[in-house]
Amino acid sequence: MTRLSGITPSGHVHLGNYLGAVRRWAREDADGDLYFVSDLHAMTTPYRPELLRALTREQLAVLIATGVPADRVFVQSDLTPELTSLTWVLQCVTTYGEAARMTQFKEKSTGASVRLGLLTYPTLMAADILLPGATEVPVGDDQAQHVELARTLARRFNGTYGEVFVMPKAIMPPVAARVADLSDPSRKMAKSARDSIGVLHVLDEPDLLSRKVKRAVTDNHARVEYRPAEQPAVANLLEILAACTGDGPRDAAAGLDGYAALKDAVAEAVIEELRPVRSRTLELLDDPAELDKIRAAGAVRARERGAHRLASALRLAGLG
Template sequence: MSTRRISGFKPTGPLQLGNYLGAIRPTVQGQDRPTVVFVADLHALTVPHDPERLRELTRQVAGLLLAAGVDPDRTVLYRQSDLPAHTELHYLLECAAGYGEVHRMIQFKEKGGGSGTRLSLLTYPVLMAADILLHDITEVPVGRDQRQHVELTRDLALRFNERHGPVLTVPQAVHPQVAARVADLADPAAKMGKTNASTNGVLFLLDPPDVLRRKIMRAVTDAGTEVTYDPERKPGVSNLLDLLATCTAREPSQIATNYQSYGQLKSDVADAVIALLEPIQRRYYELTDADIEQSLVQGAEAAAVRADATVLRVKEAMGLAKKPVTSGRPAPADIRATPPTAPGPR
C-alpha cells in the first residue's frame, strides 16, 4: 500500500507560526504523496464556543491552508463536518473502545473532570481515530504531545481487525525532525499555541508586520549577553535561533556564531519571519469566500469516496446491513420535503 498522510487543524483560535513550521509547511512540501488535510470543526465543539466565531475561524484556517500552498487539485482538503462518515465511524469505533482507555487520555485529564464537562471531550480521541482510519492512512505526522492519540488509533484498529478480520489500515506516528515544538516568545518554557492565555509571545500567521516585529523584539532572552545555542541553559535565545534556523534552512548552532548581541539576533529573526509570512498573507487576502468554499466542497466530495467505503466495510464486518434498505415507496405526506402552505381564511 502506498504511503498516505493526514493532518487536521482545529479552528479553536487563529493559526500561529508553530502551526505553520511544524505542520502546514511539511504538509505542503509532502504533497507529492497522497495527502488528506481537513479543518477539524467537530473537535472544536468539545469545549464552550461561539458559533459565529467557529464559522469564521473555520473559514480562516481553510483560507490560510490554501494561501500557504495546500493545492486542492493534489491534496484532499475539506471541512470535517461536511463528511458524515466521521461521526458514523466515530460511533462504530466507540463500540470497540473501552471507557478506561479514553478516560486516561491527557487532554481529558487537563480540561475535564467537572460536572459541566462535555461528554464529547471524553470521546473525541475516538473521533480522532475515526478521522485517521476513514482514509486508510499509513502515517500521521504529529508532535510528541499527540502521540498518545495515534497509539489509541492503532489499538482500536488492531483490536477491530482481531475481532472482525483485516478491515482497517493500522497507521503509525511520524515526527517532524525540526520545529516540532516552537516556544512562546514571552515564556520559553511554554509551547507557542493558538489558545494561549496571553498572546504577547505568539506569532499569528495574520499578524501585521509591525506586530510581528514588536513581539519578537520584546521576546524573553536569558542572563548574560553571549549568543549561544543551548536549549537547557539559554532557552530564550535558543528559541530565537530555532526560529531563524527554520525560517532560513540553517543550523541554529551555526547561526549563533554570527551574533554578538541579542538585539541584532531579534532584528534578524523579525526580518526572516516577516519575509516568510508576507506571501502567505498576501495570497490569503486575495482569496474570496467563494474560492475557499469551492475548494472545501470539492475536497469533501473527493474524500467521501474512500470514507464511505471504509464505513461500509466496518458496518458489514460488525454485522450491520450491507446496504441501506429502502422500500421504494414514497414518504408519507407529513414528512415529505414540501414547503408549508399559508393557512386559509377561517
C-alpha cells in the same frame, strides 16, 4: 501509503504551527497524503460557534496559501454524516475503560462541567484515521495514545466482524524547531495563549510582528550565542531565525553583536517568510466563493476516499 495530518482551529495559526507542521506538509507532500482542519475536535471544550467557523476558514486558507495541495485538503465537519456513522460503530467496540484512561481526558476532566465529547473524542479521531485508510499518522507524544486506540479498534472490529480497516501506525514527524512563546521561553507558542504578545500569528501585520519580536524577553548575558540551557530566550530567537533562513542556529548567531541586532534580524526574517503566505491567505478569505469551491471539492474527494470502507463497516456491523 496514506499519511493523514490535521490541525485544530482552537485559535489563530501561529509561527509554531506554520514552521512545525504546515510548511513541512507543503514541502514534503507525497501522493496519497491527506490534510484536514479538525473543527469537530475543537468542540470538546467551551467555544463560540461564530469564532469556530471563522477560524476553520482561516486555517483552510493558510494551508492552501502555504502550498499544501488543494486536492488533498478538506474540512472535517464536511464529512459529518460519514464520520458520525463510523464513530458510533467504533464507540460500540470501545470499552469505557479504554476511553477513560486516555491521558488528555484525565488531564482535562478535572472541572465540574466536563463534556461527554472529551471522553468520546478519541473514537472520533479513530474514525478520522480509519475512514480514509490512513497508514501513517504523524503525531506528537500527546496524541500517540489516540493512534494506538485506533489500532486497537481496527484490530477488534476486523477480528470480530470482518476485515475492513487498514492498520495505522503513529510516526514521529521530522524534528522541527520548537517555537517558544516570546514572552516566556518555558512554554511553547500556543493558539490558546491568553496573552498573545508572545505569539507571532501568521496573519499579524508586519508592524505587529516587528513589535512583538522587539518586545521578546532575552536575558542579562548580553551576548548572542546559541546556548539553549543557559540562554533559552535567545536560543528561541535564534531557532526562529534559523528556521526562516535555512541556517543552523549557531550559524544564525554569527555576526550579530547584540540583542537589538538579533531582534532586528528575527523580525525581518519572520516578516519575509510569512509575507507571501499572509498575502495569499487574505486573498482567499476575501474571495469566499473561491474558498468555498476549494472546500467543497476537498469534501467530495475525501468522501470518495472512505465511502467503500464505511459501507463495508456498516454492512458487516449488521446495519442497512
